[in-house]
Amino acid sequence: VIECDEGALHQVVPLIHPKVIVVTNLFRDQLDRYGEITHTRDAIRKGIKLVPDAKIVLNADDSLVASLAEDIPNAVIWYGCNVPLGEQKDAEISDAKYCLHCGTAYTYRWHTYAHLGAFECPKCGYRRQDPDAAVTKVTKSGADGTGFVLGLLDKKTGELKEHDVFVGLPAPYNMYNALAAITGGLCFGLSLSEIVPSLADVHSSFGRMETFDLGGKRVQMILVKNPTGCNQAMGYVKSIDEDFNLVFALNDRTADGHDISWIWDADHEMIADDPHVKQIYVTGDRAEDMQLRLKYADFDTKKITLVKDQTELLSKIKESTLPVFMLPNYTSMLSLRKLLSDATGGEDFWKG
Ligand SMILES: [Zn+2]
Known part of the structure; x- marks a missing residue:
């Protein structure tokens, strides 16, 4: 597993031929290096297109990340949070307020943090996909860690099968990271019984x-x-x-x-x-x-x-x-x- 710089993805991919690529979120970060946030997204897309057989794990709650699915031949697996987190504030949604396709302001059925949530464009219909792996309930949020119920889509019944998860890190973004790790791990062929216990053992590191x-x-x-x-x-x-x-x-x-x-x-x-x-x-x-x-x-x-x-x-x-x-x-x-x-x-x- 490597954490790859978004700008270097298209150079790294031909060297390592990844089986799974997980894209977590796109925030305004290092603007003077990458320019506009859609440029960062396009750089990631360029890398993904080099490995059409790789499974792509995307954050369904990020309208920028989700748009990667539109133009790639790969199988896409979605993760997301099916419940609101924290106070529902519109002011926070600064990185991606407007629809990528038609420029209309998104509406949100619920909101988690930053521009993440159940977005929907009232004009052209671009909207959040239903996730294959979802947080369906937050059961604990403390300084020593976060508990949540994980719902995994059963493709036969269309229902979410629920599992309890605890990750040894605080804050909602670590819950998203855990969800990304679970989804990526499952795509890689690991079992839930291998993945879940190791998440409880994760501790803060390096700043x-x-x-x-x-x-x-x-x-x-x-x-x-x-x-x-x-x-x-x-x-x-x-x-x-x-x-x-x-x-x-x-x-x-x-x-x-x-x-x-x-x-x-x-x-x-x-x-x-x-x-x-x-x-x-x-x-x-x-x-x-x-x-x-x-x-x-x-x-x-x-x-x-x-x-x-x-x-x-x-x-x-x-x-x-x-x-x-x-x-x-x-x-x-x-x-x-x-x-x-x-x-x-x-x-x-x-x-x-
Ligand atoms: Zn639109």
Whole structure:
């Protein structure tokens, strides 16, 4: 199994001849690298067309991803969430508001997060496909993991056969990731009894909800690199029912994408008046931009401290008596992770 860069798919595919390709979602990410989001979709399609025998697993809830099915000869297997998640807000649907075919605004029978959900174009009829593998109910959503009922389509009866699943990761996007992994695994010939137990054993790693123990204090790192991911991370932080400190870290190096304007599309306002947020540290090459963003989001500026030096940041975190949540983008995550690993005596992930 490899996680392939969307822009490199058409180069990777001829080398490895994949049996199954899973496409999870398309969000505005690294805009200065890929340009418009439909270009990213078209790059993926170009890769898929090179392996007409491969099974293609698509997220039915993403109108951009779903459109891949229209122009490929491959067998397509769909996964999706059959129930709404969280508050139903239209404002979040920013990446794909309008029908790809006719430009009319989609209506949603329900909505999960970002532009994902049961979309339908009222004009031309382009709509979400019924999934072969679906979340039919969320049974648990906590900091230690997510439980849901998985419905698998029985092709003979047309009914969904239900199974309980627990994945050892929080947040709705990890439920989608689990669903994608289940569907991909089944297409690959694995059985549900092999797949499901291993999902419960999955734990956060490498900056994605990774937790460090810094002298008894919990420091959790959540990688954010686009508005959708950032909103998801802040939604998670907002659900925490205790006081905490926050770190925002923003770099603009090549691996991050030089365009950091996406921070203005993220909904930092959602946690601006959260009484549990006590201190906020901003760091990174573009810390000042981050500070400005928070000021405009109406955070109490007395709570915000600019800390350019990471050693100084570490001592501020050590002084803190409260748990700390860090929201870094990619290269700032790498350096903060090293800082925390060194401070906690951890091993680098590749030596683990
Ligand atoms: Zn339409």
